[in-house]
Amino acid sequence: METMLDNLPQIPMADGIDWTVDQITEVFSWLFNPIKSGLGAVLDYSAEYLAMVPPIIFILIVAIVAFFLSGKKFGLAAFSIIGLLFIENQGLWDQLVSTFTLVFYASLISVIVGIPVGILMSKSRIAENIITPVLDFMQTMPAFVYLIPAVAFFGIGMVPGVFASFIFATPPVVRFTNLGIRQVSTELVEASDAFGTTGSQKLFKVELPMAKRTIMAGVNQTVMLSLSMVVIASMIGAPGLGRDVLSALQRADAGPGFVAGFAIVILAIIIDRFTQNLNKEKH
């Protein structure tokens, strides 16, 4: 039976988006190309230099930092040594370095962009109303989908991986920054105003220090999310542990798949504990 709905013409949504992506690729090539080569070079050099450090020295440095960061306790340091030695032993060291580089830069860009956006959001109701649905969109759209325009904009390799993970991982730090600043108690904001602070004095001397813990929790989430993008990013040629998982999947090879998976878990735990310890109150 034919209904009214069948007679409606289909909206050419997909074609529209294709066209838009093409247009963006073309119009913004002046922006994308330098990013591609510039960021690409930074990523490559960073990974290269890190890979030049002998694993044993790298592991020792991580362990020492872990020891002091966790308040002179041995737990995290011991875990880091054992975990990283295991990864080295499995022959995944170079992949580990690539993955770490990708996660590091993706998170760094997310934080650099995310915190100011979060501040803007906390200061303006209008900004909040506009940005919130954008963040919802960024987080709920399946992460694979970002890979398609990422390739169109930046080709294949690490750069589109950073781009896709930036889009997927930025929302938490934006949201937590907004939340942290909005949560600063009215009385403290009033106290700041009553002493005659300017807007930026209030932000830097009261609001950001008060919101620091919440913002750091957001940073932690962002880092974890960009780590979770590692496997997905490997589909567009980003090197690292993700690529091992992906190739194991393609060959239905459980052993190497799990080993690479374990390596990602170990890295995740180490990064998570590091960022959490950075967030501990000193008093």
Place this chain on the structure above:
Amino acid sequence: MPIKVENLSKIFGKRTKEATSLLDEGYSKEEVLEKTGCTVGVNRANFEVKEGEVFVIMGLSGSGKSTLVRLLNRLIEPTEGNVEIDGDNLATMNKEDLREVRRTKMSMVFQKFALFPFRTVLENTEFGLEIQGIDKEERSEKAQDALELVGLGSFMQQYPNQLSGGMQQRVGLARALANDPEVLLMDEAFSALDPLIRKDMQDELLDLQEKMQKTIIFITHDLDEALRIGDRIALMKDGSIVQIGTPEEILINPANDYVEKFVEDVDRSKVLTADKIMKRPETVDFHKHGPRVALERMREQGLSTIYVTDRSRNLKGYVTADDARSAREEGISSLESIIKTDMPTVDLDTSIQDIFNVIHDAPVPVAVTEEGKLRGIIVRGAVIAALADGNGNGVNGDDA
């Protein structure tokens, strides 16, 4: 005249113009809310605060007192009216001038202290000076002076959460004083403290005020507190000031039923203190006098006991007429063997309520002392007279 407030109003809501004109026509707060959906926070407040005065704004919660104090430094924007400070109208000045006033002329102390938890006590106290861009050395010096003033000189490197509530509020006070403002706004500054600490802080504020002579605008919901510290009190109800006057004026001549009802609830036994109802004591000198003199004085004054002090009026005890008589008959010349020390003593500022507890089974009049020195005595009749009489007048005479 440091502060002059004229027709100051705050109406929360969208149709403020309409609400204002309804208020002008004499509609009440409830009627305005019903007709326009606007809440009247403060309704045309008018008052002047003199230099060096402690001006208390007192009202129950919802009376608009906290809104009013925030209108004074424009933490809340007034709907209409003027706030003049040193001749400048704060309500209409631009942002930069307002900031300057907040930095140098007015400081605020908050109910829940509003200290910055990530700053040490010293850094908290420095806050206002830091905002003004004063260099580190000078601000640390001024902040230390302010902390010494409130008795926290040795806690400078602590964090606020390491201090008790009373100490935290001292930091709040020091932070406000460090700017050396002309006007101190205190929003329920002692309300979050427990009663004993609150009383200490009130005393301390009065002591400080004696030294500093700041203009203080103090918000409270506690009438006892208002009566204790206020030079003048403004009573608020539903956003309007219903009476302004000295504590006595308000107690004795309530402007309307509302104030009267309010004052009626004041427990006179809490407001009146020992020094208001005590009378001059008859005493004998422990070192100079013996039972004979004591007995003679008691007979003259028609007493059955008499207090004994030393030369500098330190209270030693009391003797009874019976003991003195038998001592005289036995020929004892010193009071030492018959002196008794089980007398009840209270301080000058002990309230009648507390005196009540000690007086009812005391064998002798209650001794009022100040640092061990006898200042006066209170007989039972004086307490009852004070409670019966409205305002504590007329009980101070010797006939009590």
